[in-house]
Amino acid sequence: MSKIMDYEAVRKDIAAALKKPDYDDGSLGPVFVRLAWHSSGTYDLESDTGGSNGAGMRYEAEGGDPANAGLQHGRAFLEPIKEKHPWITYSDLWTLAGVVAIKAMGGPDIPWQGGRTDMVDDSKVPPRGRLPDGTQGADHLRFIFYRMGFNDQEIVALTGGHNLGRCHGDRSGFEGPWVTNPTRFSNSFFKLLLELDWKPRKLATGMTQFVYEDPDAEEDEEPLMMLPTDMALKTDPSFAPWVEKYAKDKDLFFDHFSKVFAKLIELGIQRDAQGTITNTDNKMGGYTSAPKKSNVATGPSKSKGEPRARL
Template sequence: MSKKGDFEAVRKDIAKLMHQPEYDDGSAGPVLVRLAWHSAGTYDAETDTGGSNGAGMRYEAEGGDPANAGLQHARVFLEPVKEKHSWITYADLWTLAGVVAIKQMGGPEIPWKGGRTDYVDDSKLPPRGRLPDGAQGSDHLRWIFYRMGFNDQEIVALSGAHNLGRCHSDRSGFEGAWVNNPTRFSNQYYRLLLSLQWRKKTLKNGIEQFVNYDEDSETELMMLPTDIALTQDPKFRKWVELYARDKDRFFEDFTKVFDKLVELGIQRDENGEITNSDNENGGYHA
């Protein structure tokens, strides 16, 4: 047990669980990043509902959303950290784990502040269907991400997280990794989007994705229809081109946009204290 508020101690323990030789590509990192993203990506700016505050994914209403299939692995990885540092809220732990995982996998240092609560206000529970569907195109991406308050550049920058991890047929129905080294954060995703020939493939379960079979390495890489849409829509494509040639710019923009993602729906005063949730009692002031 660490002292309340000792986020450094929590960071260290998250970093320690990253190495998981038995799991996927040997790292808990990618699924932790996806947990952080899905905890925050339910936000709706207009009604100020959803977002990482409240950690609603612990409950069936949100956790059982088919879009969140597989994220129980991430939550299970983090449980010993929660047990050891019981003062931390799940909402803080999940977002911090994403930030630590990105750094551990060679990505940028993303600023992160704590203070989220685990209080769930039923009237603020996000309905299902707020997370993106990989089978769709650019209109869908704009509809989903504009709702959170992101613009085209931010959509493309956030999508760069698909440098990490893989799709699992028993979770989303899609299958495979986007890049050859899916536990190393880089701009490879953008480079492959532009440099390889992607052809449509229908999987055994009837789901369509894009693939590139590389004869030399004998590996098949994949892209979701939403990933391919980023190259087909001219307003998205110019950012794909920029991030493919300028890794530093990608890291810089990704840092800003991931920070914005995990802060959606959270208001802070000048000292960084959250003002729209009651930290002591774990409830909203609303």
């Protein structure tokens, strides 16, 4: 067990756990990034509710949202680290895991501060429907991200996280990777979005995604894919210039992504001059961690008619 607030020890254990040959493309990095993303992306600027503080995904009301399908695996993979460092809150662990994963996969350093406190009950879990729906277009993206306080440039930069990971038909309804190396952070997402000839394809799940099939690909090589929300980035007159800039300039993208991801995981958090979080929902006060949960992944409930999301 590490000393309380020894975040560096936690960082090292997260980095050591990333390699997982039998999971997806051999790395837990992408699911950790998505966990950090989804645990933070419920924030509402007007009501100052949601966000990473509290780790509401521990409760069915948030964890059971179909938009969070598959993240039970990411949470379970972090349980051994929670067991080794029981003092750390889930809300700090989940966001730190995303930051460590991005760097380990070749991405930029992301500023991160600890101090988030876990909720003691589900009374302040944000309502469902605050996460993006990949079937939609530019208006939907603005509706979701403007609510959190992001502008058009930040929306495009944050979507660049699609350089990592893949979609799963049994989770989001979409299927496949965005890029050829989904465990390496780069600006390939933007390059491919602009350069390849994307064709719509209706899936067995009933969803439509866009695919590129390389005529020179091996027989068992799966095609790359894009979501309808991704395609909206290159057609919308405000989003498109940023897609072009990030495709041409990896350093610019890395710089902007670092800033916007750091903003994402701090949404709704207020700190004093010493960096201590002052707006905690924990009735006990202070830096109090929730007890460890099971290492077994339990999936979200799926209600018919609820939108699926994967951004």
